[in-house]
Amino acid sequence: MLRPSDPAVSGTVRTRLAQLVLEAALAVDGVVGADAGPHRLHVTAGVPGEPLLGVRAIAEPGGTYAVDLGLKAGLVPLEALADRVRVAVRRAAAVAGLEDELGPVSVTVHDVADPAEELVASRPGPAAP
Amino acid sequence: MILLRLLVRVVSFLLLIVLALLGLGIALSAIDPGSAADVAGLPRLRDRVGAWFENLEGDGPVATASLIAGVAAGLLGLALLIGLLVPRRERLVTLRTTEHGPLAARRRALADVARSLAEQTRGVTQAKVKVKPRRRGGGRLRVRAARPRPADGRTVDRSIASQLETLTGPFGLKASVQTRAGERGARVQ
Numbered sequence: 001m002l003r004p005s006d007p008a009v010s011g012t013v014r015t016r017l018a019q020l021v022l023e024a025a026l027a028v029d030g031v032v033g034a035d036a037g038p039h040r041l042h043v044t045a046g047v048p049g050e051p052l053l054g055v056r057a058i059a060e061p062g063g064t065y066a067v068d069l070g071l072k073a074g075l076v077p078l079e080a081l082a083d084r085v086r087v088a089v090r091r092a093a094a095v096a097g098l099e100d101e102l103g104p105v106s107v108t109v110h111d112v113a114d115p116a117e118e119l120v121a122s123r124p125g126p127a128a129p
Numbered sequence: 130m131i132l133l134r135l136l137v138r139v140v141s142f143l144l145l146i147v148l149a150l151l152g153l154g155i156a157l158s159a160i161d162p163g164s165a166a167d168v169a170g171l172p173r174l175r176d177r178v179g180a181w182f183e184n185l186e187g188d189g190p191v192a193t194a195s196l197i198a199g200v201a202a203g204l205l206g207l208a209l210l211i212g213l214l215v216p217r218r219e220r221l222v223t224l225r226t227t228e229h230g231p232l233a234a235r236r237r238a239l240a241d242v243a244r245s246l247a248e249q250t251r252g253v254t255q256a257k258v259k260v261k262p263r264r265r266g267g268g269r270l271r272v273r274a275a276r277p278r279p280a281d282g283r284t285v286d287r288s289i290a291s292q293l294e295t296l297t298g299p300f301g302l303k304a305s306v307q308t309r310a311g312e313r314g315a316r317v318q
Binding site for chain 2: 079105
């Protein structure tokens with residue numbers, strides 16, 4: 001039986017893990033966006049469509065994948081933010097049945113959003129006619 | 130390293146122009162060898178540098194100058210190779226490393242957070258922050274802030290340090306704060 005994590009279902013385990021980790025991190029309050037870094041090191045290729053910017057997954061000897069997240073954060077306490085990101089990532093991996101494949105999660109804050117920028121981003125858009 | 134990379138870009142751009150001109154010259158000489166040489170001024174060049182090349186063969190000031198130029202060209206080549214091949218460092222400050230993975234931040238991001246905190250301090254009109262990472266994790270923040278003339282410098286220094294505590298405290302970052310009296314009319318927070 002194929003598990004959701006099987007490559008035959010949707011991409012490789014590595015790319016699937018990278019994708020769900022990035023999605024989980026971006027949904028965390030205080031994370032403004034993904035940032036691949038000035039040298040574009042936090043990138044995952046091999047995903048159908050565009051490469052994933054802001055995450056890389058590296059295979060480790062034990063069969064797990066170390067995940068590095070590159071993020072743009074709001075003006076929030078960074079340690080608490082990293083904790084929230086890790087909790088969200090582990091939860092998402094567990095839901096997808098990939099918790100055994102997930103290794104350590106590194107969080108790198110590449111950029112911090114300007115408070116004014118955050119305010120604009122948090123404003124609701126114009127109402128639909 | 131930044132200068133070396135800039136040098137590599139400038140030299141590679143100039144070399145591309147030289148290469149394009151050489152290509153143009155070769156194309157012209159393929160069409161009409163005689164006129165191409167005249168257009169490029171090769172006969173005049175031969176007359177001018179011919180004697181110089183003869184001087185190179187013996188001792189004398191020209192030979193010394195050519196030796197120095199050769200060594201300089203070698204050093205320039207070495208600098209270009211270093212600028213091209215040495216990998217770029219990511220300027221990160223490792224804030225904390227746990228069993229779940231490290232937390233790091235770019236120097237500029239950390240400086241932005243620190244500047245924002247410093248500028249929220251009462252009596253600070255403007256702040257600039259430089260972050261210097263340490264090899265074993267953590268780092269040092271150097272804060273330069275402007276305050277209005279009537280405000281007491283030491284009090285403002287302490288207030289800024291206290292304001293930065295939310296950033297420096299959890300990660301063991303060191304902060305050094307210096308304030309200077311701002312110009313007349315500067316806005317106060």
